[in-house]
Amino acid sequence: MYRLLKIDFRKYFYSRTFWILSIVYLTLMVLVFFGIEKFLNTFMHNASKNAAIPIPNFSLYSFPYVWQNMAYLAGFFKIFPALIILIYVTNEFNYKTIRQNVMNGLSREQFLLSKVIFVFLYSAIATLVLFLSALILGLIHSTGYQGNIFQHAGFSLAYFLEVFTFSILGLMIGFLLKRSGLAIGTLILYYYIIEPVISFKISGKISSFFPVKSMSNLIDVPNSSLMKLFGMNFRDYVATQDVVMCIIYSFLFIGIVWLHLKHSDL
Amino acid sequence: MKETILSINSLSKSYGKINALDNLSFEVHKGEIFGLLGPNGSGKTTTLGILLGIILKNSGNFTWFGENPKPATRKHIGALLESPLFYPYLNAINNLKIIVDIKGGSYSQIDELLKLTRLYDRRHSKFKTFSLGMKQRLAVAAALINQPKVLILDEPTNGLDPQGIADIRELILKIASEGITIIFASHILDEVEKICNHVCVLNKGKKLYAGSVEKVLHSLSVLELGYNDLVKLQKSIKNFDWYSSSTQNNEKLIVKLSKTVDTSTVNKQLAEMGIYLNYLSLQKKSLEKYFLELLSDDYV
Numbered sequence: 001m002y003r004l005l006k007i008d009f010r011k012y013f014y015s016r017t018f019w020i021l022s023i024v025y026l027t028l029m030v031l032v033f034f035g036i037e038k039f040l041n042t043f044m045h046n047a048s049k050n051a052a053i054p055i056p057n058f059s060l061y062s063f064p065y066v067w068q069n070m071a072y073l074a075g076f077f078k079i080f081p082a083l084i085i086l087i088y089v090t091n092e093f094n095y096k097t098i099r100q101n102v103m104n105g106l107s108r109e110q111f112l113l114s115k116v117i118f119v120f121l122y123s124a125i126a127t128l129v130l131f132l133s134a135l136i137l138g139l140i141h142s143t144g145y146q147g148n149i150f151q152h153a154g155f156s157l158a159y160f161l162e163v164f165t166f167s168i169l170g171l172m173i174g175f176l177l178k179r180s181g182l183a184i185g186t187l188i189l190y191y192y193i194i195e196p197v198i199s200f201k202i203s204g205k206i207s208s209f210f211p212v213k214s215m216s217n218l219i220d221v222p223n224s225s226l227m228k229l230f231g232m233n234f235r236d237y238v239a240t241q242d243v244v245m246c247i248i249y250s251f252l253f254i255g256i257v258w259l260h261l262k263h264s265d266l
Numbered sequence: 267m268k269e270t271i272l273s274i275n276s277l278s279k280s281y282g283k284i285n286a287l288d289n290l291s292f293e294v295h296k297g298e299i300f301g302l303l304g305p306n307g308s309g310k311t312t313t314l315g316i317l318l319g320i321i322l323k324n325s326g327n328f329t330w331f332g333e334n335p336k337p338a339t340r341k342h343i344g345a346l347l348e349s350p351l352f353y354p355y356l357n358a359i360n361n362l363k364i365i366v367d368i369k370g371g372s373y374s375q376i377d378e379l380l381k382l383t384r385l386y387d388r389r390h391s392k393f394k395t396f397s398l399g400m401k402q403r404l405a406v407a408a409a410l411i412n413q414p415k416v417l418i419l420d421e422p423t424n425g426l427d428p429q430g431i432a433d434i435r436e437l438i439l440k441i442a443s444e445g446i447t448i449i450f451a452s453h454i455l456d457e458v459e460k461i462c463n464h465v466c467v468l469n470k471g472k473k474l475y476a477g478s479v480e481k482v483l484h485s486l487s488v489l490e491l492g493y494n495d496l497v498k499l500q501k502s503i504k505n506f507d508w509y510s511s512s513t514q515n516n517e518k519l520i521v522k523l524s525k526t527v528d529t530s531t532v533n534k535q536l537a538e539m540g541i542y543l544n545y546l547s548l549q550k551k552s553l554e555k556y557f558l559e560l561l562s563d564d565y566v
Contacts, residue, residue, distance in 0.1 A: 101349035107337035
């Protein structure tokens with residue numbers, strides 16, 4: 001395990017692309033965490049100048065709601081880690097270094113495992129950034145809060161599962177399509193267009209079992225006072241169905257790649 | 267009997283309808299420099315790909331070091347393929363470190379290998395900045411990590427300039443002198459002749475011949491002799507050990523050989539019999555001609 005991690009680590013650590021994408025991903029996400037409340041309030045304030053009822057200010061950072069609010073926001077950025085893993089998988093085919101790795105004694109399974117370990121660790125780091133951001137924002141904005149500040153902190157774990165499963169989807173597309181442009185196009189097309197369109201056409205009951213839907217559903221839209229005003233009520237917990245589906249999809253995608261690698265020439 | 271390093275038993279591989287390898291069998295023994303000779307598309311790279319675990323066989327089997335191949339077996343094999351495979355954005359050291367991490371072993375050998383391949387001064391340069399010759403030399407360094415028991419070379423001199431070819435050739439012979447078994451694929455007869463002592467000739471995925479280079483090469487050369495009395499000449503040479511058969515053509519005697527012989531020996535032998543040749547030449551058939559002949563012959 002450690003050896004596989006070490007092998008893969010070197011492939012990313014000295015790669016400029018990896019650092020650029022990672023820094024863009026994590027700083028963008030943190031900037032949005034820290035700026036979103038002010039942005040929303042200024043926006044709503046301007047929009048509601050002439051409204052009959054005054055729209056209450058958003059308060060996104062108070063415990064325990066900060067956990068779900070930030071985890072939900074973080075979900076919009078999950079395309080970054082998926083693209084990173086996808087690019088580094090297709091690179092191995094592009095440079096034919098997967099051949100070199102296997103020739104030198106790595107089994108196909110070990111090669112796949114080294115990438116899965118990377119996805120796991122990268123998701124963990126993204127989750128840690130989310131966790132620390134939410135904790136700091138909560139502490140700054142919740143002076144005098146008496147309850148358990150870690151209540152609902154479990155949303156961070158749900159985010160971990162969301163990023164992990166989505167990145168494994170990227171990994172699978174990378175392994176199956178091998179060419180970076182094609183793979184990136186397919187992932188983006190599937191994520192933003194194909195699945196949403198199919199979900200829209202069929203019943204919500206069935207589409208809630210779809211991969212991207214299951215991942216996005218892990219962390220539901222946070223209930224704000226504004227939403228309540230419109231009579232909407234979203235889940236403030238993580239549903240078992242989504243957790244189970246994400247775990248199933250992760251195993252399924254890894255299994256598909258494993259079978260594919262086992263039966264194909266490199 | 268020498269220790270068997272590699273044993274291949276009716277190995278077959280097809281891509282759709284095309285048989286890339288058809289029932290191939292041969293053995294490689296310890297210390298041999300084994301040439302895999304054949305024109306492009308004859309199945310050399312497919313064979314090596316299967317032996318290195320990157321291409322899946324359809325049927326047949328092979329053993330490395332007397333054992334069924336496992337991924338870890340390949341840690342004892344160094345391979346140098348037609349195009350060097352490295353991470354373009356990593357420098358020479360990191361590219362080699364990845365291989366050391368895969369094969370196990372110590373990083374301390376890297377400096378030495380880079381010095382051996384004259385890349386030490388460029389060790390911090392990214393692979394993508396290397397010339398083809400340097401890339402190929404880095405591949406040699408990579409293949410030598412952990413002192414492999416076997417070295418596999420697939421057309422390693424393709425695309426190199428004469429200096430690069432000489433470098434690689436010298437390295438191969440140096441490595442071979444250390445007792446490492448070498449399997450060498452090439453479509454260049456001359457190269458195989460200069461380097462190898464055993465050979466397997468492939469065409470269209472089929473084995474045409476396997477054995478010592480001596481035997482293949484003598485069947486590849488003919489002597490052309492000129493003398494004013496060809497009938498007398500023919501009679502005189504019949505008892506030499508290198509004589510196999512002869513025909514007359516264009517006032518010359520074309521002699522097929524049963525073993526390799528150099529022209530000075532022939533000249534001396536005939537002069538001792540009082541026959542002074544007016545023409546003497548050793549002609550090597552081109553590989554293409556040789557394959558045509560093998561295909562039509564009962565060698566198959």
